[in-house]
Amino acid sequence: MRQLTPYIKKDLQKKMVFLGGPRQCGKTTLAKSLLVNSFNGVYLNWDRLSDRKKILTGQWTDQEELLVFDEVHKHKKWKNLVKGFYDTEKEIHRFLITGSARLETYQRGGDSLLGRYHSWRLHPFSLYDLPQGVSRQESLSRLLRVGGFPEVFLDNDEREARRWREERSRRIVREDIRDLEQLQNIDLLELMLDHLRDRVGSTLSISSIAQEVGISPITAKKWINILEKMYLIFTVKGYDKKLTRAVHKPIKVYFYDNAEVRGDESVRFENFVATHLLQRNHFMEDYHGYRMGLFYVKDKNQREVDFLITQENAPQELIEVKLKDETPAKNLISFAEILKTKQATQIVLHSPKSWSKGKFKLTTPLDYFTTLK
Known part of the structure; x- marks a missing residue:
């Protein structure tokens, strides 16, 4: 059972539930498990023509x-369609709407569903959400090598994972994005996505990558937004509040699929940490209703800390990512004083133990990423 299952089951008692997340992260499996274990019902997939007819005609x-x-978000007027069913049949049925794109961004049709649904985001397997029968230590190894998507995580075969990843990427770009965004230059979009795999964790110049791909900066910015909406990548902005010498505008790009990342162990581990921090933020937003933020911190003196977590716009925790260095990072301590965060955390992959002193905490990923609550 996935970690979100009981929360979704409870929310279905009150409202519709929107469940978004990357393609093949387990949304369909979760939905069908609810049909087997909790509710009598039916699963209908818009991509299947016979199911599409059933949805359109009720x-x-x-x-x-x-x-x-x-x-169903692939339907031009899907929100009006779903709203009509919900408003007329909510006393009889419960509704679970799943999709491999950010459902809230595809508001075609002009009629709002505000107040009628709760929204959840499902991530691939992580140290927060693991299948039974795989130890946490082994899970950490698999997450770094083959990624957390259920099929490749459970197979644990790097060659098959590469084949699966190539097929998945091409399907998202050439089918899902084509259907939703009606882009013409699919080949160039694939090229830009490939360039982004080499830039994980580095500040990204939109104009530079646009020049490399052969598109305008406006187009590059639009395409990055599309890749975010399709849960292929997510971006982290630089934090500039309360910093008199902050660096403005550049973003960093990370992948939902940890195994998409090119580079050495340190780059892949940074991406691993980023995905876990994002998953925690999403849970805090979807369950607790807090407004969360994920940033990096860098000033004009080139002092930098990998991540900053904010809650209701207030800095909460600074996080530095290291492979082996257990010496408290100077920039981490310095920015913790400037931003007055509650905690300054250094996550070290190859550390024998965790320890803390004051607001500083040195921890292993196994100790830090435990439960969502």
């Missing part, structure tokens, strides 16, 4: 308590 019975609509 072909289900009153005995089917839970209606799961998968990928």
Whole structure:
């Protein structure tokens, strides 16, 4: 059972539930497990023509308590369609809407569903959310080598993972993005995505990558936004509040699939930490309702800390990522005083133990990424 399952089950008692997340991260499996273990109902996938007809015409019975609509956001007026079903049949049915794009961004049709749904985001397997039968130490190794997507994580075969990843990437770009965004230059979009795999953790110049790919900076910015909406990448901005000599504008790019990242062990580990921090932020937003932020910190003196977590716009925790260095990072301590964060954390991959002193904490990933609550 996935970590979000009981929360989604509870929310279905009150409202519709939107469940977004990367393609093949386990949304369909979670939805079908609810149909097997908790609700009588039906699963309908918009990509299947026979199911599409059933969705458009409302072909289900009153005995089917839970209606799961998968990928229905590909319909031009999907929100009006779902709103109509919910408003007229909410006393009879529960509705779970799943999709491999950010559902809240595809508001075609003009009619709002505000107040009618709760939203959740499912991530691939992580140290927060692991299948039974795999130890945490082994899971850490797999997450760094083959990534957390269920199929490749459970197979644990690097060659098969590379094949799976190539097929998944091409399907998202050439089918999902093409259908939703109607782009013409798919080949150039794939080229830009490939360039981004080499730039994880580095500040990204939009104009520079646009020049390399052969597109305008405006197009590059638009395409990065599309890749974010499709849960392929996410961006981290530089934090400039309360810093008199902050660096403005540059972003950093990370991948939801840790194994997409090119580079040495340190780059892949930084991406691993970024995905876990994002997952925690999403949980805090989706369950607790807090506004969370994920930033990096860098000033004009080139002093930098990898990540800053904010809650309701207030700095909460600074996080530095290291492979082996257990000496407290000077920049981490310095920025913790400037920003007055509650905690300054150094996550070290190859550290024998965790320890803390005052607001400073040195920790291993196994000790730090434990539970979401």
